[in-house]
Amino acid sequence: MRRAVIVGAGIAGLAAALRLGQDGWHTLVVERAPSRRSSGYLVNLLGPGYAAAERLGLLPGLSTHALGVFTTVLVRADGRPRFTVPSDVAEATLGPRAVTVFRGALESTLYQAARDHAEIRFGTTIESADQDADRVRVALSDGTAEHADLLVGADGVHSATRTAVFGSGFRVDHPYVVGAFPLTGSVANGSEPSAITFIGPRRTAAMIDLGPHRSSAFFTYRCADPVADLRRGPVDALGAAFGDLGGGVPDALRQLGEDPSGAYFDAVSQVVMPQWSSGRVVLLGDAAWCVTLFAGHGAALALAGADQLGAALRRHDDIPTALTEWERGLRPEVTRRQALARRGMLQYAPPSRFHVRMNDLAIRAITLPGLRGLVRRGIERANR
Ligand SMILES: Cc1cc2nc3c(=O)[nH]c(=O)nc-3n(C[C@H](O)[C@H](O)[C@H](O)COP(=O)(O)OP(=O)(O)OC[C@H]3O[C@@H](n4cnc5c(N)ncnc54)[C@H](O)[C@@H]3O)c2cc1C
Structure with missing residues (x-):
């Protein structure tokens, strides 16, 4: 059985734990926070994000949290309405293959699904990682050490895995x-x-x-x-x-x-890296490519990235080959979303x-x- 250590129990980490677990990996997730972090604002899953949620089997769970469509009232500084965007406009623009939930509901749905497939250890982080051609050794803050075939750094925009393995200077x-x-x-x-x-x-x-x-x-x-x-x-x-x-x-x-x-x-902050993997260590989600809230697709990309990572690892026994192929497939979309985010800043601020x-x-x-x-x-x- 192949073993993976995943750092971070956010959207990317839990999605990777679920996908790898579904494919028969033995997976340990370590999360620095002492307990789950189920807050956050809206997430629209459509396009590749919706397709990934569907393949991961998340749609039934998500449907119980779905916010549906609602009216949006644009207001003045004193709170008086300026104009209203009716709910049927949102419905028409999102289309039928879309689900809108709070980030916390997505985290909860992923957690419920992933915990059957992975050990999830809270209050724990990565101290160091070193690798050779056959495996990666990870020292954890609880004093234990793990040997694995793969280390996934899904620890968000301020990723400690990124700093430990790739160095600093990738955050913009x-x-x-x-x-x-x-x-x-x-x-x-x-x-x-x-x-x-x-x-x-x-x-x-x-x-x-x-x-x-x-x-x-x-x-x-x-x-x-x-x-x-x-x-x-x-x-x-x-x-x-x-x-x-x-x-x-x-x-x-x-x-x-x-x-x-x-x-x-x-x-x-955005994260811009020339490469998302090194040998048996891969970064996923915001740790690798944070697009920012201004792109509106951070969670969807984390889900799609985890799902596609699992697919590449299924196709290739050789892990570095799988990681290289996975990155080649995903990078154009990430580059496009990061560029859109820079334009999105004009809309939000x-x-x-x-x-x-x-x-x-x-x-x-x-x-x-x-x-x-x-x-x-x-x-x-x-x-x-
Ligand atoms: C509580 C929370 C609320 C959020 N709300 C919003 C929002 O309202 N709008 C928005 O645009 N984005 C929000 N985000 C960010 C958004 O979730 C991500 O941009 C996107 O979903 C990609 O997910 P991710 O898993 O890569 O990163 P994240 O969802 O940020 O998850 C990273 C996880 O790694 C953990 N972690 C960090 N460092 C370490 C470490 N050293 N060791 C172990 N674990 C570590 C974090 O505690 C977190 O659980 C939020 C993130 C969190 C954690």
Whole structure:
């Protein structure tokens, strides 16, 4: 039986554990956090991400968490509505082979499926790794050592596996910060369940309010010194960047203040590497290619990457050959998504009021019946 050690129990790590386990690998996942990390904002799985979820057998589990389609209300700084994007527009643009869930629901579904196939050890990380032609030896922070055929670094954008095996200098930091956290109470002021989005110069605040366990908030903004803002923590930093807004924002920030423990709060960085593997060590997901939230496909790429990695390892007994072939197949899509993310920054954090107005026009355009089909075909082409 082939053995793999996977570092990180996020989307990429759990998907790899599931896929390799389904193919008969003996798999150990080590996760630095003391327990599961089931928070995060929206994930749209379509195109290759949906196909990977289908092949991994995740769709029935995901369907119980699916958010369906909902109305999005674009609001002014004081919370008054500017215009509404009806739910049937979202339905028409996403198409039938798509599922929308919170990242936490995707993590939960993966965890439930992967734990039958893998040992998952929390509160544990990698200390060092060395390899020869036949195996890789991994020293872990709990004092144990593992010998494996394959080491998968799926430990996210700040990957310790990447630093240990490939060195540093692959992270490209952008001047933005992102925060996302679950909402425990309503912020919709009695209106129908919906998404409420404010997009202004250099920042976006978005809240999905679909009822208990189906509500979450997301904030991103441009800032000169993300490291300093991260040091302040989400309550202070998001309060300073969004405290002037009205509508549901004060309520969401108050809920964050009451329990900041589930918040995801990080700088925005891409990871750009000339090669994702070295011998028997491979990086997967954000650790290898973080595209950022601005691309909107980080989770889908992590799922598709894990599924395709399993397929390549099935085709080739020789691990370095499998890894090289896998990377050749996936890299063009990652390069394309990273380029799209750089354009996406203009949408989530428009540099000026002019850019905000251009965004508005683009969003309003997709609500026009004649243009929906066009937008949908564009999305289908982009996700083929
Ligand atoms: C709690 C959480 C919430 C998120 N919310 C959002 C969001 O709202 N919007 C968005 O765009 N992106 C979000 N992300 C990032 C998003 O999940 C990824 O961009 C994408 O899904 C790719 O997944 P990944 O598995 O490569 O990385 P991640 O999902 O980031 O998972 C990496 C995992 O590795 C673990 N880890 C890190 N370092 C080590 C180490 N040294 N040893 C062992 N384990 C380690 C982390 O704790 C984490 O569980 C979130 C990530 C997390 C962890």
